[in-house]
Amino acid sequence: MxxxxxxxxxxxxxxxxxxxxxxxTGKIYGLSAPNGSGKSTLLRSLAGLRKSDGGTISFSDLP
Structure with a gap:
């Protein structure tokens, strides 16, 4: 999760x-938005390739 x-x-x-x-976990999701809206940036942040400037992301209830 x-x-x-x-x-x-x-x-x-x-x-x-x-x-x-x-x-x-076990679900398939899609991400759709206009060009330049931050989709790739969000995915990079979720993957740990870019640090977010605020907020929290946790995996399976781990920070």
Missing amino acids: IIAKHIQLVAEHILISDASFTLS
Whole structure:
């Protein structure tokens, strides 16, 4: 399970502000949004390749 709470990502401008969601194990999810809206940046943050500027991400209830 992945739990993201109040994620904020900032570069030259705010990319993502106050995003929260829970992804359950064994499910398939999709991410759809316009170009330049921060989809890849969010996935990089979930993968640990980019540090979020706010909020928390935990995996299976581990910080």
